[in-house]
Amino acid sequence: MxxxxxxxxxxxxxxxxxxxxxxxxxxxxxxxxxxxxxxxxxxxxxxxxxxxxxxxxxxxxxxxxxxxxxxxxxxxxxxxxxxxxxxxxxxxxxxxxxxxxxxxxxxxxxxxxxxxxxxxxxxxxxxREMADWEDFLSYAQGATIAPATVFVYLLSAETDEKGFRCRLPEAPVTYAADLGIFCYLVHILRDLAKDAERSDRLVTIPLSLLAEAGLEKNRLSEAVRARDPGVPLLAAALRAKAGVHLELGRTSLALLKPLLGRREYFALSGLIRIYETLFERFSTDFFDGLAAAPALERSLRADLLNEETDP
Known part of the structure; x- marks a missing residue:
């Protein structure tokens, strides 16, 4: 009970x-x-x-x-x-x-x-070391797809006397996976300097991607502070991965639109819009994007709340 x-x-x-x-x-x-x-x-x-x-x-x-x-x-x-x-x-x-x-x-x-x-x-x-992209995707199943699945579930579920019940034609994780991974990769880009400065144990980037950019995990903070040219290369590789999941995630959004209530869809699409805008901001000079991200994110959040009054 x-x-x-x-x-x-x-x-x-x-x-x-x-x-x-x-x-x-x-x-x-x-x-x-x-x-x-x-x-x-x-x-x-x-x-x-x-x-x-x-x-x-x-x-x-x-x-x-x-x-x-x-x-x-x-x-x-x-x-x-x-x-x-x-x-x-x-x-x-x-x-x-x-x-x-x-x-x-x-x-x-x-x-x-x-x-x-x-x-x-x-x-x-x-x-455990995150050696390659397959390791990253395995880790992402719990680190980001799990919470994304909960969010998509609660947006879509109907309620009865027993509580919430899923009414989606496919399992919520089907719609949530690519959206969750895309948002997580933008998080990694946004928090790269902060996480690396705190501890390399917080850096959830595969060693293979770091090596391709000529970087070492335990010296990533130093590389960011020195504006090492390998950092933008790493960011570009992460953006390329994120872009794949964004395109797949947009398909999920389109499938969800007729299945969600107006307010629920607005919350989800507005959330993804925040991450899309940050994603685009990192497409030019990555270091400038890092500096601009906090203010941009605050503005995007305010816009989301303001737009809800007349979506």
Whole structure:
């Protein structure tokens, strides 16, 4: 039996989700209240484990990571069990767990997104090298396709007395995969300098692409600061990969348009428009694009919220 979720529980999830100030969050705020509650519960749960790995575990010195790796892997397992309704104890605080139990678990979303993100987080904690593009795509199944699938699901699902029910002709992941990978690659471009500066463990770029650009992962921050000519070469390679997924993602958008409500489609297409504009901004001078991206992104978010009044 699932637990009920209170308005207070959803408010806690909203606060946790809001810490990220992500583009996805701004798009979700355009949705009706019931869909927002689903979003905040699921996004807060994903945000908590992702932050625990990226902002806590991976930032520790190597000896401490070695000493706590097993414990962190256990925490990911406990998180996965909480998200699937198989356990109460774990990293999710009680309000988030109740929101998951009361709002998300009664839906027919299924286990795949939670299992996928848990798999990606385990890979991060185990510090497995990302050798080539196939490794990247495997990692992306959990790191970006999983949350994208949840978003497409909640945009499209209808509600009945039991909760949300999918009504798409194909599984949500079919529509979400290329859109998720495209947005993730734009994220990588946008955050390249910041992630490399914080730690090379946050750089999720295949070693093969770095090598083709004449760069080394553990010296990427230095290369960005020095405006190494290899950095624009790397950015161009990432843009080429992103462009392929953008074209496929546009097909997904076209298929989704008649299947979504007006507001839901507006939220999704507006979200993708933010990433398309950033993507184009990186098509000229990459270093200028890096400098311009924060202000551009803030402007695009404001435009999205303003346009919603008369889409």
């Amino acid at each position: 699932t637990e009920s979720a209170s308005e207070g529980d959803v408010a806690v999830c909203r606060d946790i989700a809001g810490r990220a100030n992500a583009n996805l969050l701004h798009a979700a705020r355009l949705l009706p209240a019931r869909r927002q509650a689903f979003f905040f519960a699921s996004y807060a749960a994903m945000r908590l484990i992702d932050d625990a790995v990226d902002d806590d575990f991976l930032m520790r010195p190597a000896p401490e990571r070695d000493a706590t790796r097993s414990r962190m892997l256990q925490e990911i397992g406990a998180w996965e069990a909480q998200c699937l309704g198989d356990g109460k104890q774990g990293p999710l605080p009680a309000p988030v767990r109740r929101a998951m139990q009361g709002i998300v678990l009664p839906s027919d979303l299924g286990a795949a997104p939670w299992q996928g993100l848990a798999s990606a987080m385990r890979r991060d904690v185990e510090e």
